[in-house]
Amino acid sequence: MVDDQAMVRQGFGALLDAQGDMRVVGSAADGSEVVDLVRRTHPDVILMDIRMPRVNGLDATRAVKAMPGLGQPRIIMLTTFDADEYVFSALRAGASGFLLKDATAEDLVAAVRIVAAGESLLAPSITSKLIADYASRSAAPPDATVLSPLTDRELDVMKLVATARSNAEIAAELFLSEQTVKTHVSRILGKLGLRDRTQIVVAAYESGLVNPSR
Structure with missing residues (x-):
């Protein structure tokens, strides 16, 4: 779990830890901590907030994907905005999809299972809508x-x-x-x-x- 809001980390972490097939192996409050955390914990999935101080989720995603020997964990971007321009860049950087922070508990758990199984989080179809919107505004x-x-x-x-x-x-x-x-x-x-x-x-x-x- 990577998010600068402690309540988000704790709430999402408790929800995921309660699942029989999941375990939260680490959390960070800033993107600058991510690479070291991944090296130490070897996660299968990272829930990554986009907007964080110092190092945002986009730069942290690029750092994880660029580092050899990290096992290439799957990354789900978390955002409060369904039209966040950073999401498009994050997908290009190698994220497996994104999830709104107001998603239901069932959606969060399902999202982790989807990307852990090697799929991309393209449901709900808002992902395609977001990319289309960004592409239409691209110079x-x-x-x-x-x-x-x-x-x-x-x-x-x-x-x-x-x-x-x-x-x-x-x-x-x-x-x-x-x-x-x-x-x-x-x-x-x-x-x-x-x-x-x-x-x-x-x-x-x-x-x-x-x-x-x-």
């Missing part, structure tokens, strides 16, 4: 050339991933098996050098594959 023009390694079918899959469709939903829409969809997603990640589905969403909007106005 940088879309760069479609980054998608040149992809086949037409992979582009179809990428579009649907960017609109928060699950593998099952993509399979139904494209008349494919779920395993085939998983294979396409894996190839997209490999060809574009992306970490997870969240970064697929980011790349889809940045490249102009998905129109932010939609």
